[in-house]
Ligand code: HEC
Ligand code: HEC
Ligand code: HEC
């Protein structure tokens with residue numbers, strides 16, 4: 001059976017089995033759409049979105065497998081957190097009912113504002129960049145999910161700026177170097193400092209303090225890639241370098257007091 005036929009067959013079957021009519025009118029997402037729920041962080045997990053979708057077969061089950069290993073799944077961002085709807089219901093028209101805030105998957109042009117509800121700094125830097133500038137002219141590409149995916153979202157890493165990552169689909173090495181070169185040394189420095197902080201004795205009261213400061217500045221640093229232009233990255237990197245100087249100073253300061261004991 002062809003892919004299309006199979007999908008249609010599954011849908012018709014579901015319509016009969018569940019005795020429901022597939023919803024026709026659904027909400028369209030706008031930048032003002034609320035973040036629908038964090039409730040499952042507090043209550044035992046009832047995630048019928050994932051449970052039903054898992055059984056649907058392609059192209060509607062892949063998202064569950066991808067999402068399960070994502071950084072979002074581990075941080076309480078569930079299907080309904082992004083898509084809306086009522087995850088406690090097993091009935092399609094209720095779970096995915098507009099009355100319960102369900103919204104169809106966002107169109108490419110709506111994705112930045114959609115992800116940006118929770119990642120405002122990323123959104124801002126994206127709009128400020130050449131990618132944001134030419135977003136409409138370039139058929140809404142690249143946007144957040146071009147580089148990060150929509151369900152299989154993982155922790156970011158400098159190696160996302162490379163020919164083998166999304167960049168290679170559109171650019172040559174020169175473009176990549178423009179972004180990667182001003183980041184690479186600082187990236188190495190942050191990893192080195194992080195290793196040193198983790199290696200501090202557990203009873204050292206400075207360890208959690210320095211770790212928090214480093215995690216915060218690392219997050220800020222990892223947002224610099226979005227700006228794309230070397231000049232902007234170098235300018236914005238200066239405050240980050242100063243914070244790293246301070247953290248490094250505190251680490252060494254600490255060494256000497258330990259040795260002095
Ligand atoms: C009883 C099974 C079932 C449950 C429960 C269910 N879904 Fe679905 N979902 C489907 C089916 C079947 C489709 C494809 C037909 C359609 O779009 O109505 C679908 C389609 C979708 C789509 C694609 C819509 C589009 O843009 O075309 C999204 C997104 C989605 N579901 C999310 C959710 C979320 C979020 C929940 C929980 C709040 C949920 N689903 C609960 C069966 C289910
Ligand atoms: C972080 C937000 C986010 C979460 C969490 C999320 N989705 Fe999505 N989903 C999206 C976006 C954005 C799209 C738009 C499609 C794209 O460009 O990939 C999408 C698209 C879809 C589609 C349409 C088909 C497709 O892949 O384009 C389905 C079905 C779907 N999601 C189901 C789910 C289910 C089921 C879950 C939970 C297991 C889930 N989503 C969790 C953001 C999310
Ligand atoms: C409901 C809020 C919410 C939405 C919507 C959301 N995210 Fe997230 N995202 C989070 C949380 C919470 C984390 C984990 C904590 C953190 O790193 O900020 C996270 C982490 C991430 C990370 C890893 C950051 C890192 O430091 O490594 C990326 C990349 C990401 N999200 C991209 C996206 C994309 C792309 C979308 C849209 C498809 C999206 N997010 C939509 C809440 C959200």
Ligand code: HEC
Nearest residue numbers: 112115119122123126143144147156157158160222223225
């Ligand atoms: C052209 C590819 C690309 C696009 C488009 C893109 N990102 Fe990123 N994003 C990256 C890279 C590369 C990094 C950082 C890698 C590093 O240096 O560790 C990153 C870092 C991040 C981070 C971690 C830093 C932080 O601010 O917390 C988040 C979250 C994130 N992106 C979300 C988004 C969102 C939301 C959008 C859309 C508004 C988006 N990204 C658009 C490539 C992209």
Ligand code: HEC
Nearest residue numbers: 130134138141142160161166167170175176178179228229
């Ligand atoms: C879907 C295609 C696409 C992807 C994927 C993509 N870009 Fe771009 N990029 C563009 C377009 C279009 C422009 C604007 C026209 C130009 O400068 O070529 C652009 C511009 C740039 C510029 C020029 C910035 C300036 O200020 O002039 C840099 C640097 C760049 N991209 C780096 C990257 C990096 C790094 C990645 C991967 C993390 C990436 N791009 C992913 C399409 C893409």
